[in-house]
Amino acid sequence: xxxxxxLLLTVVFxxxxxxxxxxxxxxxxxxxxxxxxxxxxxxGYFTINNDTSSxxxxxxxxxxxxxxxxxxxxxxxxxxxxxEQVTHIEIAAKASVSLxxxxxxxxxxxxxxxxxxxxxxxxxxxxxxxxxxELSMPLTEMPRR
Ligand SMILES: [Cu+2]
Numbered sequence: 001x002x003x004x005x006x007l008l009l010t011v012v013f014x015x016x017x018x019x020x021x022x023x024x025x026x027x028x029x030x031x032x033x034x035x036x037x038x039x040x041x042x043x044g045y046f047t048i049n050n051d052t053s054s055x056x057x058x059x060x061x062x063x064x065x066x067x068x069x070x071x072x073x074x075x076x077x078x079x080x081x082x083x084e085q086v087t088h089i090e091i092a093a094k095a096s097v098s099l100x101x102x103x104x105x106x107x108x109x110x111x112x113x114x115x116x117x118x119x120x121x122x123x124x125x126x127x128x129x130x131x132x133x134e135l136s137m138p139l140t141e142m143p144r145r
Contacts, residue, residue: 023051025091027125029098030137032108034117042115043072044106044123044137047098050091057088057128065121067110074102083107088128117141 030046061069091097120138
């Protein structure tokens with residue numbers, strides 16, 4: 001009976017679009033930048049929330065909209081901003097990691113289709129616990145300076 005009530009609660013929260021408060025891995029605030037004109041590389045950003053009691057690693061990402069996707073980190077070296085590929089991104093138990101401009105990001109190479117602001121692309125994230133999360137990420141314009 002308790003289990004049924006919990007299940008019903010989950011369904012109700014799910015329908016209402018509110019976060020389901022189960023111990024799990026979730027990804028929020030996903031977005032992919034529209035590439036600058038003439039560029040074939042762009043970046044994606046999102047936040048991984050690890051509500052489980054173990055550390056989890058994001059191992060890789062794929063998107064049917066791009067030829068290749070890599071996990072990258074920005075670094076400052078001698079005053080120059082560089083970026084390098086990382087093998088994984090670890091999210092500690094009960095912690096969140098945000099991929100954001102100037103930090104960790106998803107690097108996306110060679111779009112296979114025109115990318116227009118307002119549309120979205122699907123990205124699949126693979127984690128070390130064998131979980132895969134598929135996300136629809138909206139395409140957003142690069143903020144103007
Ligand atoms: Cu990069």
